[in-house]
Amino acid sequence: MKIIQLFLFAMLLGVAGPISAQTADEIIDTYFENTGGKANWAKLEGVQMAGKMSMQGMDIGLTIVSLKDTRQYTQINFQGQEMKQGVYDGEIMWGLNFMTGKAEQMEAEMVNNFKMNEAKDFPSALFDYKDKGYSAEYLGKETMEGTECFKVKLTKNPVMVDGKQSDVATIYYFDTENYVPIAEEMIGSAMMQGPPGASPAKMISTLSDYQEVEGLYFPFSIITPQGEMVMENITLNPTVEDDAFKMPEVAVEEDK
């Protein structure tokens, strides 16, 4: 009978979620609890995700490394070539130019914006968001992907866009059944200018195929307006050489 009671309780209350009025913090906390526990997320030192980006049937191999100490890089692979993009060594950001294969520094405004926000977003922008200067607001329920969701707006630190300050925020859509985000929407005056004459393309990514990796849940499929990113392998606390983030000083010309 005890088991039935528990089962009933779970049915009545839904999954581990507070049934009363929601606050943004309750939703975010429940998300971290339901996906492995906040303490375990806090212990994470780094994540390496390997997979591919599919765009119109073409696959581009992808390895994304992000570390707690803010360093990160994305390595894309096609035709056997490995090209690094968005490499941040804690100070500067660089990527390889596709035409020449040479490393070039990213523009200062973009890097400063990155330092204001994304650099702090390991393991998630939502994690201890107040410490980063962000604020969260519960905006009510909304249907996303045909599914009832809690809508939480995470306002980040303002950034500069072409020399003018601009607000940025991410709206998270948490499935009300399990408190896992199934979609993220980037908003902000920087993103307001869509293609000529259209509504600004909504920068919505949908998250699915959540799977467990050593006790933590990650979405293994992220569909963005550009294509689908499918993770094949997620490694926690990977070993990464310092050199992996270092910008090559001179282009490696005429190598074999």
Add this chain to the structure above:
Amino acid sequence: MKTPFLGLLLLLITQSISAQDEMITLKGDELFGSLSARHIGPALMSGRVSDLEMHPSNNRILYAGTAGGGVWKTTNGGATFSSIFDDYCQSIGAITLDPQNPDQVVWVGTGETWTRNSTSVGDGLYRSTDGGTSWKKIGFEESDRISSIQINPTNSDEVYVGVLGALWGDHEERGVYKTTDGGITWEKILYVDEKTGCADLILHPTDPNILYASFWEYRRTAWSFNSGGLNSALYKSTDAGKSWNKIHNGFPTGKLGRIGIALAPSSPDVLYSVLETENKNDSGLYKSTDGGKSWELKNGDFGLVVRPFYFSRITVNPKDPDVVVKAGLSGSISRDGGNTFKALGQMHSDIHDITFDINDSDRMYAGTDGGIYRSWNGGATMEIVENIPVSQFYHISVDDAEPYNVYGGLQDNGSWYGPNSAPGGVKARHWNSIGGGDGFRVLRHPTKNIIYSEMQGAMNVWRYDVDKKIVNTIQPYSDEGQAKLRFNWNPPIATSESQPDRLYIGSQFLHVSEDMGSNWKIISGDLTTNDPAKQNQEDSGGLSKDNSGAENHCTIFTIAESTLDQKVIWVGTDDGNVQVTQDGGKNWTNTIGNITGLPKNTWCYHIEASVHNKGTAYAVFDGHTTNDKKPYAYKTTDFGKTWTSIISDEVVGFARNIQEDYVNEDLLFLGTEFGLYATVNGGKNWSKFTNNMPSAAVHYIELQKQTNDLVMGTHGRGVIIIDDISPLRNLSQEVLAKKVHIFPTPTTEMYEDAGFSGFFGSETQFVGENPTREAKFVYYLQKRHTFGKMKMDIYDSNDQFVTSLKAGKSKGINVVYWNFLKKPPKIAKGKTLSFAGFTAPRVPAGDYKVVMTKGKETYETSIKLKYAENGIPIASRKAQEELTAKIYTLTEDLAYDVYEVDRWIEIAEKTAKDHPAQQKMCNGLADKLNGLRETLVVTTGDNYVGTAENQLRENLADLYGKIAGNYDKPSVSDLATFNSLRKLYDEKKGSLEALRGKEVKKLMSFLEKAEVNANVKSKEEFLKK
């Protein structure tokens, strides 16, 4: 303790049992899933812009409110605009930015205040606190139209709202309202009566206790307009709205009409006001230099007094009190404090608002009936913004061309037709003008290349022979002794499917022509109520006479001949009759008396004759011209003897049009003032369609027969299309009860037609979105897929993997596309990229299997692909496919060879390091391998102009790219090139095999002995995709 839980358990069980018996009704997003609308504009003529709002400190940012297309924002100084108010009422009265938080806080009052006959309605006040990304409704649901929002520059919580109020009836929600708590509570601080509203409200820029408010007594009916009365007045408050005084010193006495008011920001005691008065000589621009204590008439030129209800905005240059601009037919500018005026530079006529750049007064923006214009030279030269698709269609129609064309007429922007798709998207240049004035119905002759179009009041009806480029004007006149013909502003014409040369037009009579409009005969009596009280348009307008024809009433408004029986004709009138004949016009029956629940004389906006049964029809009524905003749609199955309402509570906004599905009688689409609704159960439940579909007024809907595309003419957002609505036909209860249901995929033709689009101008010009022509898989998920793997893969008839697709995971309907391509080949690694190598080959026609894996379950469906029918012989296609496959294989063979060579080089170099005794052997091998490699792939250069000379990989890839991209048989030279590359490959392969047999073998056996794992992937492993 036991019992309550047992009880609960029982309750749950019974609930789940009863739930099984209930109908599953999907609503909104669940129902429509990933079906999405696309917008094709056009934007070249844009549409009516009602209000402009400049950011107070950042001149890159400007907001524009439109008559029916929502709110648009530019963040690049007006180069391009984006729509930011899609989900809400699209008719805009006023936009105001909070002076203290102009980046974040935007207030929008809905309901256009330029009250022409076709103006839409508002539904309240909205606010965004994130620069227009998201919105909240603040209230004023019944306000109908909000003319002004003023915010205390020192206190963002203190806001004044001027409500002009209902145009079509009495209402108390009018006047000036004030909040001191940021919009939570409102106090009505100035009210005149239920007919008189606040037309303009301004706040002193530096003394927030001073306000000016103009009040306007006005009313429209379907057949008349009145501007003016004794209650129209200009008021001033000096105590933040506590008390108000009329400031008419210098104004004429008697009735006043609409009053515009503006203040010079650089000299706030200077006021300009434009008056509509009883005596023509008193009307014009008045000026006060003492904050409204006294007024002096400055100028009564035509440009200042023209149509006050449509033009009353005055804008003063923020830096110069003597530079003043008045909206109007052409717009007028004065540089001498209002003494003299000249017209603004040439642009679309009917200017409603003008604004100056905050820093540079030479930069100006104007909102017109034809979009936004910018000026760089103080209004002398005007340049249109080419990317605001807010065109206002009254009607649309489609043909059966491939791609099909969309035809339609626009408010003040003539008539047009254009393709629904074009290479690179539908651009301005794809649209063709097919009539002037205001455009309404535009119809393609059912069989000939002839187009009918018309202008307001049937002043002209045209028949255009597209091939010969000949225009004939064909409207009927009344015969001798016959009553004067009354045509609606928006007169109905209709063609016949059974008699292609037949054309109908409706005045108060139904006219028919059997020779494409050359000769007409009347086949009915007066089908309207012919109420003389509604036929005094000459007296319409109020203080300023306004007899444009827009108020013509007691006219036929819709005509529908049954496609099942040409003798069955339906006619609906603007004064609320629904007439039907079953004998081609000999006898008519007015069936309106058989409709219950519909107020008398409600405008019959549309009748749709069913294609399923000749006695079946749908009638849609619009009561908004009597201030009744409820939707009305009825269905009859017995020629109108009985009518049943098919509206549910879910529908918001008055309706104008309905479209029946050609296959499933229960699938219907309803256009309302606030968007599109659909029902899959004959009107028991309606769902609003919101996927990329704004809440625009849907005036007309067509279902294109070949494509099942739902094509909408919106009055403010141009033509919007939902491609292929057929998935909605098959949503049976059995389907909805399943966890996963994959709908069968029809045989799909692999399109081949393409072309060069030329992207020039697309940086700032609107480009309409094309439909996808890819293969489409549609499935229903009962629940969204969130946990565990899910994928969709395609296999050919030999169970060989072809490619994977991006599976949709939404609850409801998912649509997944396949571009008929398999994966591109694996390409040998070189120093640079081989761009041709990214080409993915098309699959041959045939049967393919689609496997969806969702967690542990798999689901399968199949698709048959066929070739495009364009004359390319099958043998040629096969030759192309065969050669493509050969090069594909050879490309991958080479890729693996190069991989092996690269690995061997690495191994040799490592071994040389780790085992110095082997250095010589290893170095020798590495040298030979490197030598070979240099002939296989490029090993130097870059991806731009530093490219190296092509090697085998590049030559092979270039040939592959050429052949794979074609559909026809390869040329003799293609084959010769392939053969010579194949020969070269064989040679290289020979060298490689020689090395493998000798030096490499030696190295490998050394490593084997040394127990080192060489770790070279097998070919199969290497090529895995």
